[in-house]
Amino acid sequence: MSDVSQRLQAALSQLLQGHDVGEPVLNAGASEADFIQLEQLTQTRLPEDFKAVYRVFNGQAEVDVYVLDGEEWLSLARMAEEWEVWKDLLDNGTFSDGGKAFSSDAETGIKPVWWSDKWLPFTYDGAxxxxxxxxxxxxEGTYGQVIRMWHDDAERSVEASSFAAWLGDYVTALESGQYVYSDDYGGIVNSDDIIDEDDD
Structure with a gap:
């Protein structure tokens, strides 16, 4: 088991201790056939750092708790489902008007399109x-960089240079106590968000 995967499992176990969220929270690792299936569907090459983690944990199980800052951690099968939703919208011309493609407000390193079929979602916030x-x-960007995209907002931001970097930062934040489990929010969320909500 990779170091970051081990640390993730330990941090999640500690945060979820005493909460009835169902077991197991995380799926067993993906197979090489699983990776090939997703790569063939999306016509992409998955980054090795991403595959290293997914060989240990293939996203989260179907339990009533979101483990990635209030978002579902998608398995490879769920990634394919969400990607196909966006691909259908792209192919149907949803992101264009009169043949002119919609552009996004993309940070440096991201192509300024509304959605690209080379963007593979690995979280889902339910909205x-x-x-x-x-x-x-x-x-100017990096292959495999992590970006944030919104379905109804043009902003597109770079969150990390790689999946490993993003997950490593998240696990460190979990370990430092920045995140807590909340029944009201349905998962593990930033403690500052809960405090801000209470203040409002």
């Missing part, structure tokens, strides 16, 4: 928004 692997960045 159509995702963190994605960007497998078609600009020359």
């Amino acid at each position: 159509g928004n995702h963190l994605c692997l960007d497998l078609d960045p600009t020359d």
Whole structure:
């Protein structure tokens, strides 16, 4: 088991201790056939750092708790489902008007499109928004960088240079106590968000 995967499992176990969330929270690792199936569907090459983690944990199980900052951690099968939703919208011309493609307000390193079929969602917040692997960045970007995309907002931001970097930062934040489990929010969320909600 990779170090970051081990640390993730330990941090989640501690945060979820005493809460009836169902077991197991995380899926067993994906197989090489699983990776090939997703790569063939999306016509992409999955980054090795991403595959290293998914060989240990293939996203989260179907339990009533979101483990990635209030978002579902998608299995490879769920990634395919969400990708196909977006691909259908793209193919149907949803992101264009009169043949002119919609553009996004993309940070440096991200192509300024509304959605690219080389963006693979690995989280889902239940409202159509995702963190994605960007497998078609600009020359200023990095293959496999993590980007945030919104279904109803043009903002597109780079969250980390790689999946490993993003997950490592998240696990460190879990270990430092920045995140807590909340029944009201249905999962593990930033403690500052809960405090801000209470203050409002």
